Amino acid sequence: MKIIAIGRNYIEHAKELNNPIPKEPMFFMKPETAIIKNNKPFFYPDFSKDIHYETEIVLVINKVGKNIEPKFAHRYFDEIALGIDFTARDLQQVCKEKGKPWEIAKAFDGAAPISESIYKNKFEDLSNLNFSLEINDQLVQQGNTRDMIFTYDVLIAYVSKFVTLKIGDLIYTGTPAGVGPVKIGDRLVGKIENTVLLDFLIK
Ligand code: ZN
Numbered sequence: 001m002k003i004i005a006i007g008r009n010y011i012e013h014a015k016e017l018n019n020p021i022p023k024e025p026m027f028f029m030k031p032e033t034a035i036i037k038n039n040k041p042f043f044y045p046d047f048s049k050d051i052h053y054e055t056e057i058v059l060v061i062n063k064v065g066k067n068i069e070p071k072f073a074h075r076y077f078d079e080i081a082l083g084i085d086f087t088a089r090d091l092q093q094v095c096k097e098k099g100k101p102w103e104i105a106k107a108f109d110g111a112a113p114i115s116e117s118i119y120k121n122k123f124e125d126l127s128n129l130n131f132s133l134e135i136n137d138q139l140v141q142q143g144n145t146r147d148m149i150f151t152y153d154v155l156i157a158y159v160s161k162f163v164t165l166k167i168g169d170l171i172y173t174g175t176p177a178g179v180g181p182v183k184i185g186d187r188l189v190g191k192i193e194n195t196v197l198l199d200f201l202i203k
Pocket residue numbers: 005006007054056085172174175
């Protein structure tokens with residue numbers, strides 16, 4: 001399986017990192033070794049001093065697909081999850097300045113914690129979903145999927161032009177504003193609507 005992560009899909013987040021508002025989606029990938037499941041702890045890596053959380057709605061792909069048309073894209077996922085796109089912001093900044101790829105900042109071990117997945121039909125409206133992150137009981141990030149620049153359908157269509165989607169692939173759909181650092185000892189609690197889906201420690 002593979003993890004496809006969308007960058008800059010919320011206007012306020014693009015602005016907070018001084019990035020232009022994109023005209024088409026952008027994505028990068030993380031390997032399977034980035035996954036952390038079952039709320040196991042994240043171990044702070046020694047190569048960064050500025051690991052940031054990015055809280056994201058994740059689509060769980062249920063079907064093989066290539067060149068998927070937007071109107072059929074909803075058929076390619078039945079479940080969603082909540083994920084964190086951990087980013088070594090200090091390394092990413094250097095990559096951006098030097099025009100290097102982002103993998104060392106985004107694809108490292110443990111950089112993609114993910115919750116259990118939930119049937120999408122449990123939610124009234126996937127394009128109006130509140131999700132949030134608290135660190136040590138303080139609300140640090142709160143988003144709503146209606147603020148996505150590119151919808152799920154557009155993202156699936158775009159990604160599948162370049163990369164065949166397979167069963168079990170994950171698409172992290174981008175983070176709203178409010179990203180920031182974590183430190184050892186923090187407890188991260190992530191919710192979709194009022195359901196706690198992530199609850200894990202930084203060690
Ligand atoms: Zn992200």
